[in-house]
Amino acid sequence: MIISKITTQKKSSGRYNIYTYVKDIEEYAFSVDESILVEWQLQKGMELTDCDIEHILRADNERKAWEATIQYITKTMKTEYEIKQYLHKKDYTNEAVLAAVERAKSYGYLDDKEYANAFVRSKIAAVNKGPVVIQKELEEKGVPASYIDQAISQFTLDKQVAAAVAILQKKGKQKKNESNIAFKNRLTQTLIRKGYSHDVVQEAWPRAEIEVSEEEEKVAVASQGEKAFNKWKKKYTSTQLERKVKETLYRKGFSLSLIENYLREREQDENGEKI
Template structure:
């Protein structure tokens, strides 16, 4: 059996040790592995010893890597698994590391999910359905998701939907009221808000226009269309303008008003 002839501390990693067998460098181990197996000069190692020591060291290296990954922010178990898989650790090592992290309370998917939801609530940029989907992608169970999403009250959802909607409406007041409402609805759906919240929010979002405001929106868009089509015969460009403005959500009486005024 090979004999340990030298043990030296690595220059750049004082927590790792180089092991020499029969005067030749064989492998390195973590300090914890060194202590656990009581490795010392003159010790004989069987093939089984070598396999166990190196396997244990693989676990220690993967564990340390996971701890470093966790040092930046909380992670779900799936995120850690995927991270270790990218580092090409084998499944048995990964499973051991995940179990150890859980036992030492370095990971807790329920607390992770709650913290994630609280962060998203603070940002005010997403509805519960988007957050739910993100938690699913992070490997959180349905039970934990339900407990976490419950932190996001309907009142908070409505408040966030109104703020997001007002911001979008302010940038799109040139649109017709009907198209702007559709745009707001679709926008809030993509943000993950349920219809019940969207309907409440639309009652508060400032997108409705009086006739003068709607006329100004139509006039701005109609003028662009006029410049585009006025080289055509009058009946043809009028038809194109009418069709384009109608598709943009404007009422026929306002469209005809523009056509009549332009004709005059």
Template sequence: MKVAKITTQQKNSQRYNIFSEEQGKDKYAFSVDESAIVEFGLKKGLELSDTELEAIEAFDQKRRAWNAVLHYLSFSMRTKWQVEQYLLEKEYAPAAVEEAVNRALDYKFLDDAAFAEAFVRTKINTTDKGPKIITGDLRQKGIGPDLAEKALLQFTKERQIDKGVKIIQKKADRQKDAHTIFKKKMMDALRQKGYDTEIFTIAWEEAAIVPDEEEEWERLEAHGDKILRKWEKKAEGRTLQQKVKEQLYRKGFNMQLIQRFLDQKVSGE
């Protein structure tokens, strides 16, 4: 191939378009950055062999991959795996990806251990996520189990319990369920957030959510009235009592309060 002309790209003054000469006309061939112009002495009239063209392409790929890494890292910390995937999705050659990633590692622009430490610290400070969920988040970003386990050492048992207590107390302020149902919901909620059963058990005790009989009665009465409205047109007497009793019991209320409600509001005759 013979270089017919070299022009600067309109949208990027650091990139140059290389044209070849075919049948007396200039035809776009490829583009490179300024370093490739200097490295290979590209100029009008230069003849390039296939081997030289491949070398130019490989050189330019590596330069562009490196620039892409710098751009990607300018927004936030990334893991080695994230950078590799980013470059591969941009369709850079594997050799260019490997060189760019290794260069970033050499310059300490990539540090999976530091990333994991910072990631866990941020999650502890800004979310209610427990260790299991955070571990999963790290895995999705390419952090292996050893680094994840080490980073999670900062999420001590005491800090997990403190998180659990705050979650429980926050929900307790506006909960409308029977005490036993609320406790089960909190256990399920903490598990879903990534805490284990031991953490929940201790957090529940420290949260000191003691059922107040009058508050429990008010919650039962609210549920009971709804159930009663639903069934009083379908049943009566002992049948109605049984339906109301069964549904209130399934909602976690104790039999003493249920019987109090039945005595006050449902005739057994």
């Protein structure tokens, strides 16, 4: 196979189209990067074997995979797994992908251990996610378990508790007509979802020193109670209605003593109005 001509691609000045004669007819054969063109000293009239073309295309594929890798890792650090997934999606050969990964490692552009350490440090500084969620995210990025364990060790128990306290203090505002128990359960579940253990959460609550007003809870139980009475009053007898309201308020997290006080005061008010 003899090269008939070499032209520069219109959309990419760094790549060249190679044409060859096939049965005396000029046809497009393949394209290569400028570095491959120079490395193989490709020129018009040069004869290429099938083996030559195979090696040229392999070298070009590796070159393109490397360039894609550089572009991918310039914005943020990436893991080995992420780079492999990215390149495979772009249909680079497995050989090209492995070559790009090894080259990135040799240049110090790819280091899963350092990535894990930096990732954990950033999450600690952000005061948001706990170790359970951080570990899961690193696992999803393909970081080896040994690197994850070592990196997570930076997030000491004291730091976890301090972070949980900060989250509680930031989000520790009771919703209107919310019981104290429901309020505490809601924030507890928020911390659990964020990746903090039950032990850390339990230790964080007293340190957060979040004050909950008893007067506000009395207002809340009365408000929720009236809603329940209005909802069920046409469906139940007075005795059934009171039991239904009591069950509803209890499910919402109000204590039995608070519910009983509310019902007693409500009954007294009703009796006073009747008189």
